[in-house]
Every structure is written in C-alpha cells, then in structure tokens.
Amino acid sequence: MGSTSGHGLALEGHYNQLVPAVANGGTAEVMAVLAVTRDPAPAAAAPQPRAEVIVLDVTEAMAAQPGWPDALRSGARAALGTLRPGTAFALVAGTDEARVLYPEPAKEADAPPRLAVADETTLAEAAAAIEAVPIGSGAGGARLGGWVDLAGRLLAEHPNPLRHALLVSASADRGGPGELASALDTWRGRFACDARGVGRGWRPVELRAVAAALSGTVDIVDDPVGRDRLAREMAATLADAMGRTLGDIVLEVRTRADARLARARQVAPTVERLTQVKAEQSGLSLCYGTGAWGAETREYLLQFEAVPGRIGEGALLAQVVARLDDGTGPMVPIADWQLRVSWADPADEDAQRADPRVAATGLAAGPGTGAHTAPPDEPDAPYGQ
Structure with missing residues (x-):
C-alpha cells in the first residue's frame, strides 16, 4: 500500500x-x-465551484438523421437538469464554426466568452435557447477543433480546477489538416471532456482523440428511439462530473x-x-x-x-x-x-x-x-x- x-x-x-x-x-x-x-x-465536504460547457452538434449531419434533433434537444435539457446551483456553465452550438448559444455574448466585440451561473432563471433561459436553435443550418459540416477551442476559452475564465465539457457529435470532422490536433494540444490537461457520438456519421478515432487528450471518456448512442437513451446518457455523464470533488x-x-x-x-x-x-x-x-x-x-x-x-x-x-x-x-x-x-x-x-x-x-x-x-x-x- x-x-x-x-x-x-x-x-x-x-x-x-x-x-x-x-x-x-x-x-x-x-x-x-x-x-x-x-x-x-x-x-x-462543502461543494466546490465548478464549470461546465455543453457542446451540441447542430450541423446538417445531425438534422439529416430522423429522430436525432429532438433527441438532442431532450438530452441537452436533461443535462441542464443535473447542474447544481452555482455551477458556471455555457451552451455551445457547433457547425463549421462554434458559437456560444447561451449565455448571450457580451456586446463588446473584443470581450472574452463568458459563463452563466446556474439558477432557476438561467437554466430556464438556457432550455429556451436549446428549443430555439436551428439544427441543420451549418452547411460546412463540423470543425471539432473550433468546438474544443471555444469550450477551452470559456472554461479558462473559471479559476477552479473542476472544469468539464460534454461534446455530443453526429459528424465527421471537416476541419483543416491538424486543426483538431492543434486545439487538443492547446487545451491538453486544462479541462476534462467526455465525448459522445450519436447516429452514424461521426468517426470514432476523432472522438477517441478528444477523450484521450482531455482526460475524458467516449461512448456511442446510436438509437434515438423515444429520445430517452441520449437524455439518460447526457444526464448521467453530467451527474458523474458533478460528483467529482x-x-x-x-x-x-x-x-x-x-x-x-x-x-x-x-x-x-x-x-x-x-x-x-x-x-x-x-x-x-x-x-x-x-x-x-x-x-x-x-x-x-x-x-x-x-x-x-x-x-x-x-x-x-x-x-x-x-x-x-x-x-x-x-x-x-x-x-x-x-x-x-x-x-x-x-x-x-x-x-x-x-x-x-x-x-x-x-x-x-x-x-x-x-x-x-x-x-x-x-x-x-x-x-x-
């Protein structure tokens, strides 16, 4: 021993x-x-401050698979439901670029991305943003490196080491040569990220690279029936992250x-x-x-x-x-x-x-x-x- x-x-x-x-x-x-x-x-012991970013694939690849857009919205709402009050959080919509879906970015052009603090009001606003986001608007496909980079920049604003992201993707990476690898090298060891592949358009080797570089896990959800399975998986993944102290x-x-x-x-x-x-x-x-x-x-x-x-x-x-x-x-x-x-x-x-x-x-x-x-x-x- x-x-x-x-x-x-x-x-x-x-x-x-x-x-x-x-x-x-x-x-x-x-x-x-x-x-x-x-x-x-x-x-x-008393709960420690923590930060969470949920990255959602809203590309055409997600929209093209019957049942998955509704399953994704249901899963994102379930994930929000696991956040403890006081958790710093953000939602990211991923296409050929990554953008903060919630909270609304600051109006200043050079302002860094920011996190919201989970309470009854912000969680309700985030759920509304999930319902409103168009899925299938990203014609250029997924650029996973940009998704990882934005999650890292959001989490870098949080001083506590309990920083975690959940990335849900239905798409193969369409970023340029080395783009994903460069983003992973930049953020390696600075936050943890669990990756979930949904449907049948994503590449296992890419999500495994994300999970390996960012001390996370990778898993498959390939059946959207009743929305329940993805919702359970996303909620369980976030609950596990909330349990790490x-x-x-x-x-x-x-x-x-x-x-x-x-x-x-x-x-x-x-x-x-x-x-x-x-x-x-x-x-x-x-x-x-x-x-x-x-x-x-x-x-x-x-x-x-x-x-x-x-x-x-x-x-x-x-x-x-x-x-x-x-x-x-x-x-x-x-x-x-x-x-x-x-x-x-x-x-x-x-x-x-x-x-x-x-x-x-x-x-x-x-x-x-x-x-x-x-x-x-x-x-x-x-x-x-």
Missing part, C-alpha cells in the same frame, strides 16, 4: 515482486496494476536510470488511454493527467523495462507520485507508491507466475510479467459505415 493524505487518495500496487534476471544483457519486464482509490469521506490528479512516474516506463493505460473501470502532460517531465519522469476525481477507484496497467541486477538482489525500480494540479501554482504531491523487486533465477517457478490482477487485465501475455498487447485503434471511417 502506498501513502495517503488528507485528500483521501490512496495508491496500491499489485505485481509479482520476483522478477527473472534475464541473462546476456537483456532487459526484464515488470508489469503492475496500480489501484488508485479516492475515499468517499471527502465527498461530504477533487481537481486534476497527475500521476508522475519516476524510474531509475537503467529502467523505463514502456506503456501505461487505464484498465478499470474502463479501458482508456492516458494523457501525457508536459509538466515536470524528463527522461526519467513522465506525467499523466487523469482529470478530476469523485469517490471511486481506477486501475492502471504499468509496464516497465529494466536492466536486471544479480540474482537475490533487491531494487527500487520506480516510484509513482500522485500530484494535485489546482491550476494556481506548482503541483502538490498528495500520495505515492514504490515499485520494489527482487531479481530471481529465471528458472524459479514463483518468478514465472503473473500477478492475478495483472493477468485479469487481459493485456499481459506469457508467464511472469509478460508482454503488453494494446487493442488496435479504430479505422478512420464514420461509425456504422
């Missing part, structure tokens, strides 16, 4: 401490599952000079790529953003490669430090865990056994630590085609 702190975060590693000492100058593989748990007790946690993985982190991936409760952030990185230290946390446990599969020592010797190969990034200064370490191993004879049967938690991920192959096999990326084609 690693250390814990007043933030209620605990780190615990699962791995076989006996590692075969590979001969002839080879490298040894060590695979571990790191369980990171946020204790539910801190969730009872600890700001962005960055996992810093430090290795000794003759070891390296070869792969890292979230494996539970869902399989997700980790977002590598630029803060405090060196050849021996890599940082991964994990977004905001509620009362939950997430598990990460870490694969290390190291030059083995003599049989019978022990070694500290790596340390994982959980840091809180509140956006106001240097990241604060709040918990840590150490990876210690003992080098064993390659013929030792105990060293050949995979830890049950590692084996259960399905991403380890062979005896002992094994090799990591990552699922392939989705093809760059619209969903359902």
